[in-house]
Structures are given as C-alpha cells and as structure tokens.
Amino acid sequence: MNGSTSIRSVTAESLSAAGAVEGELVTVRLCGSAELGSKAMLDEFLADVLVASDGCREVVVDMTKLEYMNSSALKSLLTWIVRVRDLPELRRYTIRILSNPELHWQQRSLHSLVSMCGDVLEVEERGEQSS
Amino acid sequence: MPSNDIGFGPRRSTRASGLVRKRTVRSLAAEPEAASFSIAFGRRPKMVAMVRRVVADFYGALYDEIAAPVEQSRGWTSQVSLAAAELVENTVRHGLDGDAVFSITVASDRDDPGRVHVVSVSTRNRADASQRELVLRRVNELRTTPDLFAFYLALLTESTQQGGSSGLGLARIRVETRMDLHCSIDGDELEITASARVGPGVPVLGPPRRDGPERTRSR
Numbered sequence: 001m002n003g004s005t006s007i008r009s010v011t012a013e014s015l016s017a018a019g020a021v022e023g024e025l026v027t028v029r030l031c032g033s034a035e036l037g038s039k040a041m042l043d044e045f046l047a048d049v050l051v052a053s054d055g056c057r058e059v060v061v062d063m064t065k066l067e068y069m070n071s072s073a074l075k076s077l078l079t080w081i082v083r084v085r086d087l088p089e090l091r092r093y094t095i096r097i098l099s100n101p102e103l104h105w106q107q108r109s110l111h112s113l114v115s116m117c118g119d120v121l122e123v124e125e126r127g128e129q130s131s
Numbered sequence: 132m133p134s135n136d137i138g139f140g141p142r143r144s145t146r147a148s149g150l151v152r153k154r155t156v157r158s159l160a161a162e163p164e165a166a167s168f169s170i171a172f173g174r175r176p177k178m179v180a181m182v183r184r185v186v187a188d189f190y191g192a193l194y195d196e197i198a199a200p201v202e203q204s205r206g207w208t209s210q211v212s213l214a215a216a217e218l219v220e221n222t223v224r225h226g227l228d229g230d231a232v233f234s235i236t237v238a239s240d241r242d243d244p245g246r247v248h249v250v251s252v253s254t255r256n257r258a259d260a261s262q263r264e265l266v267l268r269r270v271n272e273l274r275t276t277p278d279l280f281a282f283y284l285a286l287l288t289e290s291t292q293q294g295g296s297s298g299l300g301l302a303r304i305r306v307e308t309r310m311d312l313h314c315s316i317d318g319d320e321l322e323i324t325a326s327a328r329v330g331p332g333v334p335v336l337g338p339p340r341r342d343g344p345e346r347t348r349s350r
Contacts, residue, residue: 014180033180035176035179035180035183035216035220036176036179036220036223036224037176068183068213068216070179070216070217070220070300071217071220071297071299071300071303072296072297074297074299074303075287075290075291075297075299078287078290078291079290079291082291102205103209104205104206104209104210104335105209105213105307107337108307108308108337109303109307111337112280112283112284112287112306112307113287115280115284116284116287116288
C-alpha cells in the first residue's frame with residue numbers, strides 16, 4: 001500500500017484538482033471548469049493519482065462542483081480509467097465518481113465512460129458537497 | 132488580432148481580419164419569432180468559456196419565455212452550451228488563422244410553428260484542406276452510422292491510444308446532445324452547425340442507451 005504518498009494539488013485556468021490518500025482510500029476532487037488550456041495539468045494530476053493509488057482499494061472522484069469538462073479533459077479522464085482497468089487484477093481498484101445531477105452534461109458524458117469501463121467504474125449521483 | 136464584433140438581428144454582416152462574410156439570417160417578416168446573435172473573434176482561448184456562458188444565458192432566457200419545465204430547460208441549455216463550446220474550441224485549435232464567427236439562431240419549427248423552435252449554434256472559420264476533409268468525413272459518419280453509440284465508443288477507445296487533440300468534439304455533440312450536425316464548405320471556409328428542436332412535448336434526449344447493468348446510482 002502507498003498510504004504515505006501525497007497528491008499534489010494543482011490549479012490551471014479555471015480548473016482546480018486536489019487529492020488525498022487515507023489508507024486504502026484515495027479521494028480526488030475536481031472543481032471549476034476543465035476547458036482549453038487545462039488538459040496538460042489534468043494529465044499530470046491524474047498521473048500523480050495513478051501512482052498514489054497503487055495498492056488502494058477505491059478511488060473516489062468528486063465531480064459535484066465540476067461545472068464543465070471539454071472533450072480533451074474527458075479524454076484525459078478516460079485514459080486514466082483505462083489505465084486502471086488494464087492493471088493486473090491484484091492491483092486493480094474501483095473508481096467511484098460522485099456526480100451532480102443538476103449538471104446534465106455529467107450524466108451524459110459519464111454514461112459513455114461507464115459503458116466502456118463498467119468493470120472498474122461506477123457513478124453515484126449526489127447533490128453538491130458542502131465542503 | 133481583430134476586435135470582437137457582436138451583433139443581433141435578422142440581417143448580419145461581420146468582418147474579422149482574414150474572414151469577411153455577409154450573412155442573411157431568415158427574414159423576421161417570414162418568421163416573426165426568429166432571432167439571431169453572432170460574434171466574430173480571433174484566436175482567444177478564453178472565448179470558449181465566454182461563449183459557453185453566453186449561450187447558456189441566451190437559451191436559458193428563451194426556455195423561460197416558452198415556459199419550459201425547469202428540468203427540461205436545464206437539459207436543453209446544457210446540450211446547446213456543450214455543443215457551442217466544442218464548436219468554438221475547434222475553431223481556436225484548428226482554424227487556419229484563428230479568426231472565426233460564432234452564431235446562434237432561434238427559429239420557428241416548420242412543422243409546429245409557434246410551439247416548437249429550432250435552435251442552432253454554428254461556427255465559420257478558414258481551415259486547411261485536410262481539416263475540411265476530416266470534418267466533412269466525420270460529420271457524414273455521424274449522420275449515417277447505423278450504431279451511433281458503438282461508433283462513439285470506438286472513437287473514445289481510439290482517443291486513449293493516441294496523443295494530441297481528442298478528436299471527439301463533433302462526436303460528443305452528436306451522441307451526448309443528440310443535436311443534428313451539418314457541415315458546409317465554401318472555398319477554404321468551413322461552417323459547422325448543430326441544431327435541435329425544443330418545445331412542449333419535445334424530450335431532452337441523452338446518449339443512446341445500451342442494454343446491460345447500469346452502474347449509476349443516486350444517493
């Protein structure tokens with residue numbers, strides 16, 4: 001397990017990303033808007049998450065305050081999910097995305113990702129988180 | 132860099148450096164409820180977010196006016212602003228000189244005038260031959276493929292295996308918003324339009340559904 005690994009918080013353009021490792025659980029929070037100019041940062045951040053989550057049981061991604069994600073950022077997210085799906089079985093973990101039902105794009109975009117990677121990915125609809 | 136040029140109305144002429152265009156939007160006399168809005172801009176990445184918000188406000192107000200239920204209005208607004216953002220982003224990324232015109236139009240639906248509207252978002256920009264060909268081919272594929280969702284999943288898979296831009300924007304518009312796509316080429320100018328019908332009794336469409344376990348739950 002990689003419990004002591006930290007995940008660097010990053011901000012680019014209108015997107016901020018932060019993560020934390022707590023034992024076998026990794027939590028990630030994406031806030032703002034992932035648009036033109038934020039892909040490189042998001043790629044780097046998710047690469048950090050991939051390393052930090054080695055040996056974990058579940059990664060929870062809170063997207064309840066993610067107002068919008070463009071197709072490049074969607075590709076970044078999917079690429080990370082596919083990497084997790086392609087890990088050897090013993091190292092593979094579940095990704096649980098917390099989505100905001102009021103942000104309609106999330107339901108539509110995440111539906112496609114679940115259709116592709118439903119063996120490691122699930123989506124849970126939540127209202128906006130308070131903190 | 133050209134200054135941004137914004138205009139309202141049924142008849143519109145826009146000019147941006149390297150892109151001169153005269154355009155006539157449908158006659159208001161023929162279609163009393165038609166309205167249009169267009170903006171010309173240079174290669175400015177921040178325009179993408181701005182356009183997305185303007186479109187959301189514009190259509191949010193329209194849907195209020197036609198008294199659409201809140202959930203339906205939010206769904207339509209989300210769809211059209213996603214389409215606008217993807218189209219504008221494409222012009223910023225792939226336009227030949229960065230100059231582009233973005234337009235939104237609302238018109239009465241021919242089959243159900245007064246009750247149902249057709250909303251359209253479009254971009255027009257100069258593009259090189261390979262980009263024009265790529266867009267034309269992709270739009271045709273999206274209009275004719277027998278299994279749209281399978282086509283999209285294949286594109287998603289392909290995108291994770293290659294670097295560079297995602298190449299998903301147009302497919303995302305067609306699949307996730309279910310808006311119709313149309314592409315026209317005039318010399319080296321490329322125009323892409325996404326349109327949808329909105330109004331009472333017109334459902335907010337999402338991506339095509341597949342049978343199988345749905346791993347989404349509400350809490």
